[in-house]
Each structure stands twice: as structure tokens, then as C-alpha cells.
Amino acid sequence: xxxxxxxxxxxxxxxxxxxxxxxxxxxxxxxxxxxxxxxxxxxxxxxxxxxxxxxxxxxxxxxxxxxxxxxxxxxxxxxxxxxxxxxxxxxxxxxxxxxxxxxxxxxxxxxxxxxxxxxxxxxxxxxxxxxxxxxxxxxxxxxxxxxxxxxxxxxxxxxxxxxxxxxxxxxxxxxxxxxxxxxxxxxxxxxxxxxxxxxxxxxxxxxxxxxxxxxxxxxxxxxxxxxxxxxxxxxxxxxxxxxxxxxxxxxxxxxxxxxxxxxxxxxxxxx
Amino acid sequence: xxxxxxxxxxxxxxxxxxxxxxxxxxxxxxxxxxxxxxxxxxxxxxxxxxxxxxxxxxxxxxxxxxxxxxxxxxxxxxxxxxxxxxxxxxxxxxxxxxxxxxxxxxxxxxxxxxxxxxxxxxxxxxxxxxxxxxxxxxxxxxxxxxxxxxxxxxxxxxxxxxxxxxxxxxxxxxxxxxxxxxxxxxxxxxxxxxxxxxxxxxxxxxxxxxxxxxxxxxxxxxxxxxxxxxxxxxx
Numbered sequence: 018x019x020x021x022x023x024x025x026x027x028x029x030x031x032x033x034x035x036x037x038x039x040x041x042x043x044x045x046x047x048x049x050x051x052x053x054x055x056x057x058x059x060x061x062x063x064x065x066x067x068x069x070x071x072x073x074x075x076x077x078x079x080x081x082x083x084x085x086x087x088x089x090x091x092x093x094x095x096x097x098x099x100x101x102x103x104x105x106x107x108x109x110x111x112x113x114x115x116x117x118x119x120x121x122x123x124x125x126x127x128x129x130x131x132x133x134x135x136x137x138x139x140x141x142x143x144x145x146x147x148x149x150x151x152x153x154x155x156x157x158x159x160x161x162x163x164x165x166x167x168x169x170x171x172x173x174x175x176x177x178x179x180x181x182x183x184x185x186x187x188x189x190x191x192x193x194x195x196x197x198x199x200x201x202x203x204x205x206x207x208x209x210x211x212x213x214x215x216x217x218x219x220x221x222x223x224x225x226x227x228x229x230x231x232x233x234x235x236x237x238x239x240x241x242x243x244x245x246x247x248x249x250x251x252x253x254x255x256x257x258x259x260x261x262x263x264x265x266x267x268x269x270x271x272x273x274x275x276x277x278x279x280x281x282x283x284x285x286x287x288x
Numbered sequence: 289x290x291x292x293x294x295x296x297x298x299x300x301x302x303x304x305x306x307x308x309x310x311x312x313x314x315x316x317x318x319x320x321x322x323x324x325x326x327x328x329x330x331x332x333x334x335x336x337x338x339x340x341x342x343x344x345x346x347x348x349x350x351x352x353x354x355x356x357x358x359x360x361x362x363x364x365x366x367x368x369x370x371x372x373x374x375x376x377x378x379x380x381x382x383x384x385x386x387x388x389x390x391x392x393x394x395x396x397x398x399x400x401x402x403x404x405x406x407x408x409x410x411x412x413x414x415x416x417x418x419x420x421x422x423x424x425x426x427x428x429x430x431x432x433x434x435x436x437x438x439x440x441x442x443x444x445x446x447x448x449x450x451x452x453x454x455x456x457x458x459x460x461x462x463x464x465x466x467x468x469x470x471x472x473x474x475x476x477x478x479x480x481x482x483x484x485x486x487x488x489x490x491x492x493x494x495x496x497x498x499x500x501x502x503x504x505x506x507x508x509x510x511x512x513x514x515x516x517x518x519x520x521x522x523x
Contacts, residue, residue, distance in 0.1 A: 244363055271365055273503030283365040285297060286290045 040065040040205060040235040041086060041123075046100035048081050048090060055081045058100065059261045061254055063205070068227060068236045070250035070267065072243065074282060077256040079239050083207050086237060087123035088116055104205070121148055124198035128210040130190030132182035132197070137174050140182040140193055141165060144201040160200055167233075168196035169226050188219020195226065199234075206230065208238040212245065224249050243283050247271045255279040300358045301368065304375050307351040311382040312427035314344050318389035319423050319486060323416035325396045326479060337393035344386035351379045367503070374500035378430075381489040381496070385423065388482040388489075395475045411458050412480055415451040419483045422448065422490045430497040439506055442494040446510075448487035455480045456516045 041063040048056040056078045063069050063086070071079035081090070088109060090096040102109050109119055121144070132140050141161045144150075151157035161178070165171035170192040174185070182193050191211060198206055208227070212220040227236060227249045240246050246253055247267060254264040255276070263276040274280050281287050292298050318337050325334035355376050358364065364372050422444060429437040459473045459480070495506050 243365060247365075272369065274366055280366050281290060284368045285292050285294060285362075285365075287293065 037064040037067055039063070040105065041237075042101075042103045042106075043082070043085070044101045044103075046082065046085055046098065046102060048078070048085065048099075049097045050093070051095040055259055056085075057259045059256075061261055061264060063235060063237055064252060065235050066231055066233075067252055068231055068238060068250040069252045069254065070246035071237065071239045071254050071256060072241075072246050072282070073256035073262070074287070075241075076258075078259040079254075079256045080209055081259075082256065083209055083237060083239050086205070086207055087120045087125055089120075089125065091116065118148075121201040122203055123205040123207060124201065124203035125207045125209070126191070126194050126198050126211050129214050130187055130194050132185070132190050132193050134181065134183055136179045137165075137182045137185070137193060138178040141196050141200045144197060148201055150201065164196040164200040165193075167199050167230070168192045169222060169229075170196055186219070188215045188222060191215060191219065191223060192226065195223070195230075199230075203234065205235045205237065208236065210239055210241060213241060220245070243271070255282065257282070294362075297362050297368075300354065300362065301364075301371065304351060304354055304358065304372065307347055307354070308375050308378055308382075309427070309431060311344060311347050311351070311379060312423075312430075314340060314347070315382045315385045315389070316420070316423050316427065318344070318386055318393075319416075320420055322389040322392040322396075323413070323420070323479075323483070325393055326399065327413055327416075329396060329399070331397055334393040334396035338390050341386045341390040344383055348379045348383040351375060367500075370500045370503060374496045377496045378493050381492045385486050385489050388486050392479045392482050395479055399472050399475045399479075411451070411455045412476060412483070415448065415455055415480060415483050418448050418451055419486050419490075422487055426490050426493050426497065430493070430501075433501055435498050435501040438494045438498045438501070442491050442498070442506060443510055445487045445491045448484060452480055452484040453516055 039062045043059055043061045043063075046056060046059040046061075047054065059078070059082055061069075061082070071083060073079050084090045085098055085102055086109075088098075090098055098110065104119070104123065108114070109123075133143065135143070138161055141164050142157050145157060145160045151160055162171060165174065170189060173189060174180075174193075182190065185193060191214075195206075195211075212223050215223065224245065227238065230236060238246075238250065250267045252264065253267045253270040255262045255270070255274070255278070257278050263270070263274060263279045265275070270279065271283060274283065318340050321333050321337040321340070324330065325337060355372050358372055362368075422441065425441050425444075426438070429441060456477065459477050462469045463473045491510070498506050
């Protein structure tokens with residue numbers, strides 16, 4: 018006879034006593050592009066070792082918010098960010114922060130695979146080299162190999178590391194970009210529609226990869242595919258017209274959202 | 289609820305919803321027909337109920353096909369997903385209600401041959417009325433999207449269970465009084481059990497309908513009052 022104690026039942030059900038800690042925190046984040054306000058006072062937490070999906074119709078501010086998380090909006094001259102964003106409780110917009118170092122800690126993968134026009138090896142080695150993460154060629158080789166392995170690409174490219182990265186298929190290129198992001202040992206990886214240019218098989222491989230990467234990294238993903246958000250994420254945040262409409266556990270968001278706008282969007286009634 | 293950007297999605301959902309409402313109407317007709325046939329020894333009506341069951345089965349198969357196709361084609365989310373999955377489950381319960389009504393109808397000939405059922409089946413009549421109210425109610429409240437009425441209706445099943453217990457005892461008494469009643473009473477007992485089961489399926493439908501409408505489940509335990517199991521001699 019196997020009688021479970023109440024405590025062990027609770028443990029089995031995984032009831033939330035050990036909620037993941039907050040890795041990044043946005044408080045009243047607003048963004049203006051010139052006169053136009055793109056984001057309105059967004060409060061959003063990104064939890065450690067979880068995948069947070071940002072969804073919403075085009076122009077809702079989800080990519081804008083994502084780009085705030087590693088200060089990519091700094092590269093747009095007319096963009097102005099207000100509010101506070103912290104990484105491990107440290108304000109990333111503090112003037113003392115080294116933006117290059119921040120972007121190594123918070124890496125990014127874009128919609129269209131954008132490998133450097135260099136060899137596969139160089140694509141991955143570039144970051145660790147400029148950040149001085151490897152002291153010897155052997156160490157750099159090790160970083161390249163382990164990054165390609167983590168990105169699930171190593172076996173496909175190990176015999177042609179010196180060939181151009183742009184010669185790979187779209188799905189392989191995207192995984193190369195993920196390997197490149199991983200190579201500098203980031204803590205957070207931002208993904209802006211990483212599968213929208215990939216076929217279903219390549220998409221499945223990237224999704225599988227996202228799930229594996231979650232063990233070691235915190236991931237924020239912007240996606241237009243509702244099914245993808247439902248499949249890969251633990252938390253989902255819904256944006257609309259620059260506002261954060263609703264944020265919550267993905268399972269609930271896709272079966273029984275609280276906000277009517279979320280419901281209408283995910284069921285295909287607008288957007 | 290607004291319309292989908294893709295209009296044919298709305299049409300697909302509407303067809304599924306129409307099938308559920310058709311099956312609900314048919315279930316109600318079958319339950320009322322079978323009990324009426326039983327109480328009046330009406331073999332023609334009983335035959336009609338038996339043949340209606342084939343229509344019920346066909347409707348369920350059609351609903352399953354449409355629901356599976358819709359899920360494959362549209363990947364419904366949130367309330368749409370709940371509506372489709374809920375419909376599949378409700379159709380299963382409605383189909384079972386049809387089977388149970390058919391089973392009652394099939395007994396009409398046998399009961400009628402042995403004894404005039406009218407003397408014995410008085411309590412069954414009262415029980416059947418309770419069941420019919422439930423069947424009718426669940427279809428109407430779902431169509432009216434009234435979740436709180438569904439929650440209330442689910443608890444009403446207790447009255448059927450109480451009635452079943454009393455029918456059980458009554459039939460037992462008739463059998464003890466006169467062994468010649470045993471055949472008819474046994475058939476009636478099965479009929480009563482079928483009615484009680486129909487009540488349980490209505491409860492399931494109410495629970496599913498509530499989930500479809502609200503996204504949350506009713507509490508697992510509802511009042512249960514079938515004491516016939518307890519009156520059996522201890523083994």
C-alpha cells in the first residue's frame with residue numbers, strides 16, 4: 018500500500034512554494050519614438066530559467082519592450098526609454114553600466130538569421146574573442162564546440178567549420194546565431210520571432226532547443242505564432258496598442274485568459 | 289463574443305453547436321418517448337425510440353469528425369478550444385442518454401406482456417418526470433449560456449437519486465408480495481436504473497457546459513444519495 022502524505026502529494030503536484038526568482042524586472046517602462054509613444058508604463062517580470070513569451074498584434078509594443086531589455090533601443094536615435102529595468106536588481110539604464118557588457122549578459126537572436134559573412138567557426142568565436150573570454154586557441158575551440166553543441170548544430174557542421182556561415186540552410190543559420198549568442202555565456206537570451214523565417218522542421222528544432230536552453234538561461238521570446246508561445250513558454254505576456262494587457266502562466270493564458278482582448282487575439286477575433 | 293477574422297471559422301463552430309443542440313433535442317424526445325412507451329405499453333412509440341438511436345449515433349459521429357477537423361484546421365484557443373473539446377464530451381454523454389433511452393424502450397414489450405405496468409410504475413413515472421426536467425434544463429441553460437443555472441441544475445440530480453432509492457424499495461416490496469411480479473419488476477428496476485444513469489449523464493453535461501462557459505471546473509464532490517448500494521446484504 019502506498020499512501021502519500023499530504024506533503025508528498027503537494028510536492029508531486031509541484032504547488033508553487035519554489036517559484037523561480039525574478040531575473041529581470043521592468044517597472045513603468047515607456048518608450049517614445051520621437052513624438053510617438055510606443056509603450057505605456059509596462060510592469061513586467063522575467064523569471065529565471067523560464068521562457069517568457071510576448072504576444073500581441075503587430076505594432077503592439079512587444080518587440081519594443083524586448084529591445085529595452087538589452088538597450089537595443091539605444092541604437093535608434095529618436096527612441097527614448099523611461100521607467101526602470103533591472104537585471105539581478107541592477108538598473109541596466111544606469112550611466113555606469115557598460116552597454117557592451119550588458120549585451121553580452123543579455124544576448125539577442127533576431128527574426129531573420131543574420132550570420133556574419135565569415136566562417137562558421139568565426140561566427141561563434143567572434144564574441145568570446147572580443148570579450149576576452151578565451152586565453153588560448155584551445156580554449157576558444159572549446160567554447161566554439163560547446164556553443165555549437167548546445168545549439169544542436171555541431172554534428173551537422175563539425176566537418177566544415179571553416180566554410181561560410183551564410184552557406185548554411187535557414188534553420189541551420191538560425192541555430193548558428195543562437196550558438197553565437199550562447200558563446201559569450203549570456204544569462205538572458207532575447208529572441209525576436211526566431212522561427213518566422215524557418216520551415217516547420219527547422220522551427221521544431223529551434224523550439225526543442227529553446228526548451229533545452231531554459232535549463233541554463235532565461236529566455237524572452239517574441240512570437241506571432243500563438244501555438245509556438247503555448248508550446249515553448251511558461252509565462253505569457255499579451256501586449257496591445259503599447260499597453261501590457263495581461264501577464265500570467267501560459268497554460269492559463271491559452272485556455273482561460275482573464276482579459277477579453279487576450280481572448281479575442283488568441284482566438285483569432287482581431288489582430 | 290465578436291466574430292473571427294476568418295468567417296468560415298465561425299461557421300465551423302456554429303455547425304458543431306447546432307449538432308449539440310440537435311442531439312440535445314433528440315435526447316429529450318427519446319427519454320420522454322421511452323418512458324411514455326413504458327407507462328402506456330406503447331410498442332409503436334418504443335420502436336420509434338429504438339430507431340431514433342441510430343440517428344443519435346450518426347449525429348455523434350458527425351460531430352466527432354467536424355470537431356477533429358476543426359482542431360486540425362484552426363487550432364482553436366481559449367473559449368473556442370473549450371467549446372470544441374466540451375462539445376465532443378457532451379456529445380458522448382448525449383449519445384449514452386440515447387442508448388439508455390433505447391434500452392428502456394426495448395423493455396416495453398416484455399414488461400407489458402407479463403403484468404399491467406400501470407400499477408407498478410407509478411413511482412417510475414414520477415422519477416421520469418424529474419429526469420426529463422433535468423434533460424430539458426441542461427439543454428436550455430447551455431443554449432442560454434447560463435453558468436450559474438447549470439451549477440444549480442447539477443445539484444438537482446440528488447433528487448433523482450433519492451427517487452431512485454424509493455423506487456428500488458417499492459419494487460422490492462411488490463416482488464416480495466407476489467413472486468409473479470418479479471419479471472416485470474426486474475425490468476422496471478432496470479428502467480429505473482437507466483433513468484438514474486441518464487441523470488448522471490445530465491450532470492456530466494452540466495459540468496462540461498459550465499467549464500465551456502466559464503473556463504473553471506465545478507468542485508469535484510456533489511451530493512450523492514443512492515442508498516440502494518448500502519441496502520444490499522453485507523458480503
